Amino acid sequence: MVRHIVLDELKPFPEAVELDSEVAATLGESGLVTVVPAHGGQWTLMPCGTVGAVQIGELLVEVKPKRKIGLGRLLFLLGYARNPGFRPDDVAGVEDSDLFASLAESLARQTERALERGVLHGYLHVEEALRTVRGRIRVGDQMTRRPGMLLPLEVAYDDYTVDIAENRILRAAVRLMMQVPRLASDVRGRLAHLDAKLDGVSLIRFGAPLPAWTPSRLNERYGPGLRLAEIVLRNMSAETGVGTRTVASFVVTMATVFEDFVTTALREALDPYPGETEGQFPTDLDEAEPGYRATDRVGMFVDIVHSVGGAPAMVFDAKYKAPTETNAPNADHYQMLAYCTALGVSKAWLVYAGPGGRRNRRIRNTGISVEEFRLDISQRPEALLARVQELANSSYLEFRAGNYGMNYSSNLQSGM
The missing domain is CATH 3.40.1350 (Trna Endonuclease; Chain: A, domain 1)
Structure with a gap:
């Protein structure tokens, strides 16, 4: 059974809880709360200027923003600050009970909408060595890399494929969300089905820059899902931590979120x-x-x-x-x-x-x-x-x- 601890961002005094020492250390490293030893084997938790959630095995700790703006508002501020094309309905209907459950449900819903008419294909420029001619031969590279050799041939061609930036971002976010512990079985099943739909799409290495994509008429149905997926990939992590327990975290600094939002919104307004x-x-x-x-x-x-x-x-x-x-x-x-x-x-x-x-x-x-x-x-x-x-x-x-x-x-x- 998940133990759920909810703190207010402006909580004026620490809260004492019982924690395993390894869990306490991992929680302190997350940056969501400060964790200090207290009497009787307890630890005190205190918000430290960030909001979000950290889940360590069966422990879920959340810090809510002031005025309880809810996950939907938080995602809107994050999304609009990054891209003014982020629309309010991109996060419509997000529940505010459990941050990870809400994120998973919202990501699953938006990705299902993106893929309901099939997986988007696009042209991808490829340069590789083949034993047959495809596209055009890169004569300069052939002479430099394989002087006097007929095969393999250095060729370049445009491949019509599912392995495009939009699908890579969606699959990376779905894969990351699937690592969150204690997700509802139906949501996890929907995410697994979406991952299977994106078979053939290469995975983005964790921490690597996200591939660029340009909004267009062709990928318009992907827009809301992509913007939410980018928020997940930029602000969330999930990995094996304490023992065999998976640690998932979604932590943002509200002062930075607010400053970025005001900067972007004012630039648009002016x-x-x-x-x-x-x-x-x-x-x-x-x-x-x-x-x-x-x-x-x-x-x-x-x-x-x-x-x-x-x-x-x-x-x-x-x-x-x-x-x-x-x-x-x-x-x-x-x-x-x-x-x-x-x-x-x-x-x-x-x-x-x-x-x-x-x-x-x-x-x-x-x-x-x-x-x-x-x-x-x-x-x-x-x-x-x-x-x-x-x-x-x-x-x-x-x-x-x-x-x-x-x-x-x-x-x-x-x-x-």
């Missing part, structure tokens, strides 16, 4: 406006000084900067942990003041994950203001993207209304 949006914008806080190397300067990487006319115009910073009444956001505003000063803009936007409205703070003795803007990630995807569009519209309209920033204004005055 795309109709003039200028360019760049994530992790590099700059320096201090001036260059004679006699010192560039590496000696105080470097900074701003989460998101939208530049117009080659000069920074709007500055954004994504913060997953929103301030509370007992948690004053001093450090966040100090950081934004530094960004504005270094980049020469008069306003910055602090994007917090959580419900609420907007608040504008004017910094004393400066012409700089910092606006706090909330994104409630528990909203439906459509509403969440609409809120990001509201942020993009507001920031650009304020910029156009006169909040150009010191650098941009000086460039206009100088005719740059």
Whole structure:
């Protein structure tokens, strides 16, 4: 029987549980929770900034995101951050009871939909040595590798095959999910049937880069399954760990997930406006000084900067942990003041994950203001993207209304 331990991401105190010492060590290595010895053979578990699940044999430990956004919302944030083509219905109907059971069910369902009209075929460019002519002979390679030899022949041809990138990604995700212990027998049977359907498709070595694929009319029915499969392959692992027990883990850092989502969503929302949006914008806080190397300067990487006319115009910073009444956001505003000063803009936007409205703070003795803007990630995807569009519209309209920033204004005055 599976022992299921569920923790809240913002749990303020550790939870004491009984664990085998080897299981405790493996759990601590997963990065999902910190594991510390306690009295009486018990161990204390404490969330450490990540969410997800780790299953070790019959032990399942889950850390739920704040506001219990659920697996469907989490997968949407992960998928959209990687590819704006990720649609809300790609994860529709995902249950939120057990993360691995939910992932397995969703992957099985989306892969079945992808393959219901048969396995997709495509042309694959092949270069190999054969004893018969196929395609064209690579004369240069033949002369270099086999001088004076007639056979085998170095040939190149396009093979119409199932062994294409789309099928490799699907099969790799299905195979990985099949290694998760304690999956329901019906789901495991469906995954095994899907794996058999993809017979002849080569396997991707664990940890190897995923092959690239391009959305098209031909592979449109594969889209939702492929995007979910890529999330599984990038964030999940399953291997034999403690003794003969299989260890499966799906662990993500919510601060990174939120920052990546905001960066991608804002870039999409600002795309109709003039200028360019760049994530992790590099700059320096201090001036260059004679006699010192560039590496000696105080470097900074701003989460998101939208530049117009080659000069920074709007500055954004994504913060997953929103301030509370007992948690004053001093450090966040100090950081934004530094960004504005270094980049020469008069306003910055602090994007917090959580419900609420907007608040504008004017910094004393400066012409700089910092606006706090909330994104409630528990909203439906459509509403969440609409809120990001509201942020993009507001920031650009304020910029156009006169909040150009010191650098941009000086460039206009100088005719740059």
